[in-house]
Amino acid sequence: MLRYGKINTIMLSTKLLLLFVTSACLGTNIFEDVGQANLEAVRIRLEEEKAKRLLLQNDVEVLMIQVEELKRKCGQKDNTASGTTYVRWGRTDCSGNGTELVYKGYMAGSEYTQTGSGTNHLCLPEYPTWAKYKDGNSGPDYRGHVYGAEYEIGLHDEYIPFSSPVLDNNAPCAICRTIRSTSIMIPGRTNCYPGWTAEYSGYLVSSYYSQAAPSEYVCLDGDPEFIAGGGGNQNGHVLYLVDVICGTLLCPPYVNGRELACVVCSK
Incomplete structure (x- = not known):
């Protein structure tokens, strides 16, 4: 089988x-x-x-x-979402690349004969809004004061670096926002260092060296504008060009009596 x-x-x-x-x-x-x-x-x-x-x-x-x-x-x-702001002193616009105007207004600060109030410059908005207030002074004047800024550049036939006279005109300002994250003011330069973007350039200004009220140094635009109706020589918060004084400051590279330029840069 x-x-x-x-x-x-x-x-x-x-x-x-x-x-x-x-x-x-x-x-x-x-x-x-x-x-x-x-x-x-x-x-x-x-x-x-x-x-x-x-x-x-x-x-x-x-x-x-x-x-x-x-x-x-x-x-x-x-x-x-990022970015930073800076003040463009002497102008009402923001012309930098990638920059927008936040607001424009009036440059202001303490009165040149007063020893108190603030030493910094302010950019007051064009149209203020108010909280609680009482107009006028009803007692001792225990307050700080703020005045509009006036150009004192061109007094006594001094050198004027601008294209037109600015003496006794009132100074505007603009708050600008750039998409770049950092901004600096560089005194003594007309251009930025490599890798930085120039926002504007101009001349260093401050109060007069012997005035009672000192102020900080800021960069005034090289082509300043004026506030309409403000050319009455009222002084108040006054602006002067800044000269180099040799001695403790090394010359050269700096030059005695020369006006200092400035530039605002961002990165």
Whole structure:
């Protein structure tokens, strides 16, 4: 009696014999045809995989473009969210690249004969709003005072570096905002150091050296404007050019009696 394994072997041999006989009758090689069919199937599969890879590559390229666009938008958002402000003394506009006007107004400070009040310059807004107040002085004057600023440049026929006379005219100011994160005023320079952007340039001004009321040094724009109706020589908070005095200040490179320029830079 035949075992089960031997029966399977006989059946497989019989099938192979039938394939050989059929191949001989048809004049073809069935085994070769089967191999070719398998190769064709493999080729089709490879083409399908290639198409899938192309689709994936296109998807990746699209995603990369979208990522770059998001980075660009985020960068713009960061620029609009950051930044710094500076005062442009003597002007009512902000002409720096990537700069906007916050407000314009009047340059002001303490009166030149008074020893009190503040030493800093103020840029008062063009249209003030008020909290609680009482007009006038009803008792001892225990208050600080603030006056409009007046150009005292050109007095006694001194050198005037501007394109037109400014003597006794009142000075405006502008608060400017730049998209760059830092701003500095550099005295003694007409241009910025490498890597910095110039916002404006001009001349250093302060109070007169022997006046009772000192003031800080600020950079007055090189093309100053005037406030309409303010040319009455009322003094108040007055502005003078600043000269170099040699001695403790090294000359050269500085020059005795020369007006100091200035530039406001951002980065």
